[in-house]
Amino acid sequence: MNLKHVALQARVSTATVSRVVNDTRFVEKSTRARVVKAIEELKYHPNLHARSLAGGKSRTIGVIASNLENPFFFDIYKIIESDAHSRGYEVMAANTDYRSEQLIASLRLMIGRRVAGLAVIVSEMAPELMDELNDARIPVVFYDVGTPRGNVTNIRVNYRRGIEKVVDYLYSLGHRRLGFIGHHAILGPINERIKAVMDAVARIPSLEVRTAADADTLEGGRQAARQLLSNGYEPTAIICVNDVTAVGALRELRERGIRVPQDMSVTGFDNVKLSEFCYPALTTVHIPREQIGHIICESLMSKSGKWAAAAAGIVIDPELVLRDSTGPAPPGEPAANQANGKGDTLVEGTRRPAVRGCAPAR
Amino acid sequence: MNLKHVALQARVSTATVSRVVNDTRFVEKSTRARVVKAIEELKYHPNLHARSLAGGKSRTIGVIASNLENPFFFDIYKIIESDAHSRGYEVMAANTDYRSEQLIASLRLMIGRRVAGLAVIVSEMAPELMDELNDARIPVVFYDVGTPRGNVTNIRVNYRRGIEKVVDYLYSLGHRRLGFIGHHAILGPINERIKAVMDAVARIPSLEVRTAADADTLEGGRQAARQLLSNGYEPTAIICVNDVTAVGALRELRERGIRVPQDMSVTGFDNVKLSEFCYPALTTVHIPREQIGHIICESLMSKSGKWAAAAAGIVIDPELVLRDSTGPAPPGEPAANQANGKGDTLVEGTRRPAVRGCAPAR
DNA sequence: GGTGCTAGTGTAAGCGGTACCACCATTGGT
DNA sequence: ACCAATGGTGGTACCGCTTACACTAGCACC
Known part of the structure; x- marks a missing residue:
């Protein structure tokens, strides 16, 4: 069951067995064969803990995410x-x-576990933790939180800019009363996101917005939508913190007989695959998850710190993706400025001709 | 930054530090305080590899799944x-x-890693691997594959029965030409699933079916649907291997202007949360993932093997969940037997009155 | 005043590997 | 014939931790 047993069986020393297992140095063919045979007979599996301990260096990198259930995180993880x-x-x-x-x-x-590198993709990050991490001498990449320091790289998305694009676009469609659906995340960045929404709205005097929040799940999005619409507030567009919650909101609207986008526009965020597959397909903001994943790996695993240094300040500017969940504000609303005068870079999604009358009868 | 350093700093032996860290035995208050202080000052983090190695026993259990991106697997994982x-x-x-x-x-x-237990939730499992696992003396639970042996428990879902319920239901709605969408999984069980479909169809003489397969993703479902419909075959109902691929198929149908369920019925499998949130909500088969997760944990971590023994033969009988993606076969089809005479236990989902005319114009 | 506890602590033997070093044959060069 | 490489192998000192065991006080009990 351990090296010694194998060594005994193969009539060699533990060192030789180790050499065979790790394929290092020179071992004579016949010896190697004996060892391999012994390994198979004894069904030997090296103890990885012992290996790491003795070897000193680890070959595993850690990924910590807020919610792997959300494809946004999972996509990055997969990369x-x-x-x-x-x-x-x-x-x-x-x-x-x-x-x-x-x-x-x-x-x-x-x-x-003495990981060789660590990617932290979360929204809740207390400063003390950053210190603790910093002292651990582990290469770390933060997404969206923290600040670059000794061994930590930082990747940021200009969330604020993304929200501005959404708000401007909705404004150009004539929407004036907005809703924002967030998710529960008590600490920093999410509030920062709500703040981004508030600020983006505040730039334009005639706009108003209300917010609601629940879990970062389909059901959470639905609940938040319910909450948002339950106070007599009647927005004409709902901005969601991400695609998953947006799909949740879509369901609530559908069940209330509110048509999207005729009666209500809805936007997502992240441009997760699901946003193309839900109905109606979501207008959303593209976050380049693949790129993010690659950058993370690069700065964690490339021997030269060059790239890491370059990445230390990376900020990603997200792009708007237009699909079917947004449209002109319903009539009866304040006169709309239909021009999209903001000059934003818009990416035209797989948008099809306006769709009519598709909410189920109540 | 190891035990010795801490011991030195706190002027105690390494054993005492270990006792403090693990909160075992009796350590005097003042001593403990000194040690704790030293730990914090030195930012000591115990090396888990060394711990596992020395301790011999592991406190981690492993989960291996085919595709954690699919909520079916992820839900079990979460439990x-x-x-x-x-x-x-x-x-x-x-x-x-x-x-x-x-x-x-x-x-x-x-x-x-010498995990304390292992859950294997995959469809691709070669017998040799089972042997290898069996010899490793690790408690294992297989879902859907393998056979109970020494230290391995087995949980099975009567997939065949679930498919029969779907087929019978569609038959009762008048459908005669069916399609089946699977996913690529070369080895055993999936073919077993396709076989289950074939068998279920073969029971009823007037039924016919064709199959297509692609990846186990939204996009894969869409591609498979495209493939299925590209040969001039015109099924009136599509049975999907799971909910994710079904949602993918829904999109393809929508884009072709094929209305669901008026022109085509679609069924999923698993009853994943998404199946309620997509449009139209999917008729599907409920697999009790929570129960499965609990059983797995029970047989992996309960000290008494009683439960495990009891679970060794567990077979789950899945239930049909009716929603909006299925309806009567379109007119012009062979006369339908509208009665649902099979006496199956049907679970009425959040089904709403028949929905009309909701596919986008092409 | 021994004897037997018990609480509190130190000593050191592993756990299962890795890797450095030593050693022994062969070689081949001079 | 001698020495230096070189291929192939064994010996063994760690890696950082847990834990059995030994030891020391202090205290209660005959």
Whole structure:
């Protein structure tokens, strides 16, 4: 069951067995064959803990995400995993569920495992934790939180700019009363996102907005929509913090007999695959998850720190993707300025001719 | 930054530090305080590899799934994770992407890490691997593959029965030409599933069916639907291997102007949350993922093997869930027997009155 | 005043590998 | 014939931690 047993069986020393297993140095063919045979007979599987301990260096990189259930996170995870595998690394994932205690636990776990690198893709990040991480001397990449320091790289998305594009676009369609659907995440960045929405709206005097929040799930989006619409407030467009919650909101609207986009426009965020497959397809904001994943791997695993240094300040400018869930504000609303005068770079999605009358009868 | 350093700093022995860290035995208050202080000052994080190695026993359980991107797998994973955490275990996940080499790699990884238990939720499983696992003396639970043996428990879903219920239901609605959308999984069980479909159809003489397959993703479902419909074959109902591919198929149909369920009925499988949120909501078959997750944890982590023994033969009988994606076969089809005479247990989903005319104009 | 507990602590033997070093044959060069 | 490489192998000191065991006080009990 361990090296010694195999060595005994193959009548060699443990060192030689180790050489065979790791394919290092020169081992005579016949000896190697004996060892391989012994390994198979004894069904020997090297103890990875012992290996890591003795070897000192780890070949695994950790990924901590807020909610792997959301394809946004999972897509990034997958990229990291495939990049890592192709370089001979393993990947360990951990979910925080937006809970900071869980983040702490996961962080300590990763440090305890002495991972070779760590990607932290969460919205809840306390400064103390960053210190703790910094002292652990592990290469770290943060997405969307934290600040670059010694061994930590930082990738940011200009979320604010993305929201502005959405708001401007909705404004150009004549929408004046907006709703925002967020998700529960008590700490920093999410509030920062709500703030981004508030600020984007505040730039334009005639706009107003109300917010609601629930879990970062389909059901959460639905609940938030319900909450948003339950107070007599009647927005003509709902901006959702991401595509998943947007799909949740779509369902609530459908069940209320509110047609999208005729009666109500809805926007998502992230441009997750699902946003193309739901009905109606979501107007959303594209976040280049693939690129993000690659950058993370690059700065975590490339020997030269050059790239990492370059990436230390990377900020991504997201693009608007137009699909079928947005349209002109319903008539009876304040006169609309239909021109899209903002000069934003719009990416035309797989948009089809306006769709009519598709909500189920109540 | 190891035990010794801490011991030195706190002027105690390494054993005492270990006792403090693990909260075992009796350590005097003042001593403990000194140690804790030293730990914090030195930002000490115990090396988990060393711990596992020295301790001998592991507190982590492994989960290997075919495609964690599919909520079916992820839901089970989440249950396992939460159950495990509440018992003080860690969880390590691995994805195989339906690739058997990846399965082998993941399996060896888990064995190498000496996990305390292993849940294998995949469709690709070669017998040799089962042997290898069996010899590793690790408690294992298989979902849907393998056979119970020494330390392996087995959970099965009567997939065949589920498919029969779907076929019978569609038949009762007058459908005679069916399509089946699967996904690429070369090995055993999936073919077994296609076989289940074939058999279920073969029971009823007037039925015919054709199949298509692509990846287990939204896009894959769409491609498979495209493939299915591209040969001049005109089914009136499409049975999908799971909800995700069904949602993919829905999109393809929508884009072709084929109305669901008026022109075409579509069914999913699994009853994933998404199946309620897509449009139209999917008629599907409920697989109790929560129960499955709990059973897995129970048989992996309960000290008494009683439960495990009981679970060794567990077979789950899935239930049909009716929603909006199925309806009577379009007129012009062979006379339909509208009665649902099969006496199946049907679960009435959140079904709303028949919906009309909702596909976008082409 | 021994004897037997118990609480509190130190010592050191592993856990299963890795990797450095030493050693022994062969070689081949001079 | 001698020495230096070189291929192939064994010996063994760690890696950082847990844990059995030993030891020391202090205290209650005959």
